[in-house]
Amino acid sequence: MTAAPVLLSGTVRMGARTLFPPLRLELAPGRWTALLGPSGVGKSTLLRLLAGLPIGGTFEGRVENRPPVALMAQDPALLPWLTARQNAALGARLRGEAADRDRLAAVLRRTGLADHGDKPPAALSGGQRQRVALARTLMEDRALVLLDEPFSALDARMRLAMQDLAAELLRGRTVLIVTHDPAEAARLADRIFLMTETGLTEEVAPACPAPRPPADPAVLACQGALLTRLTEAPACA
Numbered sequence: 001m002t003a004a005p006v007l008l009s010g011t012v013r014m015g016a017r018t019l020f021p022p023l024r025l026e027l028a029p030g031r032w033t034a035l036l037g038p039s040g041v042g043k044s045t046l047l048r049l050l051a052g053l054p055i056g057g058t059f060e061g062r063v064e065n066r067p068p069v070a071l072m073a074q075d076p077a078l079l080p081w082l083t084a085r086q087n088a089a090l091g092a093r094l095r096g097e098a099a100d101r102d103r104l105a106a107v108l109r110r111t112g113l114a115d116h117g118d119k120p121p122a123a124l125s126g127g128q129r130q131r132v133a134l135a136r137t138l139m140e141d142r143a144l145v146l147l148d149e150p151f152s153a154l155d156a157r158m159r160l161a162m163q164d165l166a167a168e169l170l171r172g173r174t175v176l177i178v179t180h181d182p183a184e185a186a187r188l189a190d191r192i193f194l195m196t197e198t199g200l201t202e203e204v205a206p207a208c209p210a211p212r213p214p215a216d217p218a219v220l221a222c223q224g225a226l227l228t229r230l231t232e233a234p235a236c237a
C-alpha cells in the first residue's frame with residue numbers, strides 16, 4: 001500500500017525531561033512492527049506523533065512518508081450516545097459518508113458483536129467495548145494502522161481470535177502495534193522493537209509468516225527472549 005517506509009526520527013521533551021533520546025523508527029511497508037517497553041517510556045507518544053496528533057511535550061524531529069492513518073488508541077473512546085454499531089461506523093459518519101453496510105455487518109459479526117450492535121457502550125463489557133474500537137479501526141481503509149494495546153482487555157481465546165482477524169483484515173497495510181504482551185508480538189510482528197529510556201533496540205522476530213501458532217517453538221522462543229529483555233529493562237521514572 002505504501003511505497004516507502006514510514007520513518008519517524010527525533011526526540012521528545014516533556015518540560016525539563018527528555019522523554020527519549022533521538023531515535024529512528026522505520027516501519028516496513030505492508031508489514032507488522034511491534035513496539036514493547038516499560039510503562040511510561042513513550043510508546044503511545046510515538047503513536048500519536050506517527051498519527052500527526054498533538055502530544056503533551058515538544059517533538060524535535062520529523063515523520064516522513066506518512067500515508068493516511070487509522071489509530072486505535074488505548075482508550076476505546078466510544079461515543080456514549082451512539083450504539084456499538086454506530087460507534088463502529090463512526091469514521092464514515094464523521095466524513096459525512098454512508099458506511100459500507102455489508103462490511104459493517106461482517107466486521108461486527110467477526111468481532112463477536114453481532115448481538116450487541118444496538119447497545120450503547122455503557123451496556124457493554126470492557127472487552128466488548130475494546131472490540132467495538134477494533135471494529136471501528138478495521139472499518140477504516142487506511143494504509144498505516146496504529147494499534148495501541150488493542151487486545152489488552154480480551155480473554156485469552158478472544159485475544160487469539162482478534163489477533164487472527166486483525167492479521168487477516170489488515171494484510172498489506174503497514175501496522176505498528178504497541179503491546180505489553182511478548183506472546184502477541186511474537187505471533188504477529190515481522191519486526192519487533194524494544195523501547196527503553198536509552199532508545200530503541202531491535203529484537204529478532206520469528207521468520208515464519210504471521211499470524212503464527214501461539215505454541216510454535218519459534219514463537220515461544222521469541223516470547224521468552226522478549227520477556228527476559230523486558231524484565232532486564234529499567235522501569236521508567
Ligand SMILES: Nc1ncnc2c1ncn2[C@@H]1O[C@H](COP(=O)(O)OP(=O)(O)OP(=O)(O)O)[C@@H](O)[C@H]1O
Pocket residue numbers: 014019037038039040041042043044045046055056057
Ligand atoms: N499530555 C501529556 N502531558 C504531560 N505528560 C504526558 C502527556 N502524555 C504523556 N505524558 C507523559 O509522557 C510519558 C510517556 O507516556 P506514554 O503514554 O507515551 O507512555 P507509554 O510507554 O505508552 O506507557 P504505557 O505503557 O503505560 O501506556 C509518561 O511519563 C507520561 O506521564
